[in-house]
Each structure stands twice: as structure tokens, then as C-alpha cells.
Amino acid sequence: MITFDAVTKRYPDGTVAVDRLSLEAPTGEITVLVGPSGCGKTTSLRMINRMIDASEGRILLDGEPVQGIDPPTLRRGIGYVIQQAGLFPHRKIVDNIATVPYLLGWDKKKARVRAMELLERVGLDPALAGRYPFQLSGGQQQRVGVARALAADPPVLLMDEPFSAVDPIVRTSLQDELLRLQAELNKTIVFVTHDIDEAIKLGDRVAVLRVGGTLAQVADPKTLLSEPADDFVREFLGHDRGIRRLQFVSTEGLRLRTDLTVEEGAERGTSESWQLVVDAEGRPLGWASGARPGELEPYGTFVPGRDSMRSALDAALLSPSGCAVAVDEQGKVVGVATREALDQALAEAADG
């Protein structure tokens, strides 16, 4: 666990970048530092591996003050990933990833085997190993940056806006990849971002900092969205806080109707109400209404229990029927959540 104990950083020109910060980043979890530009996120992160030294207070790594550990020893156990990956331009990808193992004096062959293993682990084609960084896309370079930080299997990973230089689609896939990796690796990760959506998606805990380097609130994402500590946090979370909260509301108990589906080719009747047409395997084909015979209208799906109420609501909004189609992991229909059922679940979520 990483502990900030009343840590202050005052730069030589008098700027107080971090002001009596007390915070814990528990072992095996992702702690996100988020806040507006200049609130001291990077400074806080760099004090952990002593790229910057604290002016006052202590930072403890599993109870031991980092100030007492010499920086090379300290950094051996701490991977560091930065924006735009920061790869060495004249080294091949495989050698970039093996940087730390080489520094640690690993046998060259062993280091390269490890690098190849990591290349695959972060979702990259092993054929990229012999290329140079400029021959990779921004997203690929960022993955290499993550692989490089993981090379010596450090228990701690510091990530400073690692995904902010790539486009939103690549960014989403990098975030998903990080969560997948973390589920396997259980590193202690401190992640800096200015993007609250990224913080909420990735963080087990989210620390919101304000300019002047003080802590506004630290909480799990769900609590942050439902109980912002003050106006600053509320404003920082943005206006669609209510909708985003729904991503933490389960669809487990959502009432589903099974009498609204009809197999393709079966008699549909002329009723004006909506019926969901499914194929012989039970997969959805579209919504049909007696008012528009022969036409199939779009639908949206969610997997009950796995997907959140936000997904269920989104699925309902995608369809003119206003109902969300519940499917299993194989995409077969298990039922339909009507507006009434969704309303009831939303009312319960608002109460709870």
C-alpha cells in the first residue's frame, strides 16, 4: 500500500503544488488522481518514485518511507508509464520493452523472451517486435509503454495520463485492456488523469484534487457520483452525473416479460402493441407492430446481471418500442424489460 501522510510540495519558486495531501492507495487496486490542470497530480505521482522529493510529510510504501530508499532501488519495484509512451526512438520494440530487465543485468535472451511474452500480453502482434517506435500507431506505442513498465514485474505501477494522446476509440480499448490486465496481475496502480470518465471507469478509488494541491474527496466511483462532497466535486463530475450513476446500478432484479416475443414466420396478429421477433435460435431480429406490418424496427440489448441499468436504459432508448431486450451471453433473448419495469427499477435506484 502507498500512503501519503500530510505531504506538501513547494517548488523553489514558492509554488505550492501539493498541500498536506493525505491519501492511501491500497495494494492491488487502481487509485486514480483526477482534477483540473495544475492541481498537482503529476507532482504527487512523481513523489512516489522520488523523481520529485516531497518538501514536508512522508510517503510510505508498505509502511516504509520512500525518502529512506535510494531512488534506483525504489524504482526497481515501480513501473512508470507516461503520455505518448516515451519510448526510445532508436531501439526496436523488443529492446524498448526489455529496458529494465537489461538494466537489472538479465541475460539478453531471457530479457527478450520476457519482452515477447509481454508484447502478446498487452494485445500486440509479436511481428511488431522488430520495428522501431515511429513505425507503430499511437495506441500501439502506448501498449508498448505499458509492456515496458511491466517488464520486471514491479508490484507498483504509476501511470501519468497514459492514454490521453490517442483518439477516443483507441483510448477505450486501452482502458479495457488495462482493466483486463489488472484482473490478472493485481498491481498497485496509481493513475493520473484529468478525465473524470476515465477516472470513474478505471478507479477502484478516485481522489479528486483541486488547484492548490488539496484533496477535495476520495471515494469509490459509485459514492463519488452519488455523494459528491461539495460544489467543486459536483461541478467537476459534470451535469450527467445522474445518468452515469446508473452504471453502478445492477440489472440483476429487473423484471422481465417473456410473453412479448414471437418467432419469425409465426402468426403475429394485428395488435398495435410491440412484439419482438426472434429467429429459430431465439436471437432478436427486430420489433414488429401491427400498425406497421412487415417492418422490423431497431432494438437494443443488455445482459441482465452483467450489464448495468445504464446499458438497459440505453437499450430501451434505441428502440421505438421503448423496451430493452434482455439477452444471455450468447445473444439469445431471455426476456424484455418494459418501460414500467425500467421505471420501477429507476425509482428503486433513486431511493437506494
Ligand SMILES: Nc1ncnc2c1ncn2[C@@H]1O[C@H](COP(=O)(O)OP(=O)(O)OP(=O)(O)O)[C@@H](O)[C@H]1O
Ligand atoms: N518545476 C516546477 N517549478 C515550479 N512550479 C511547478 C513546477 N512543476 C510544476 N509546477 C507547478 O505546480 C503545480 C502542479 O503541477 P502538476 O504538473 O503537478 O499539475 P497537474 O495536475 O499534473 O497538471 P496537468 O493536468 O496540467 O498536467 C502547477 O501550478 C505547476 O505550474
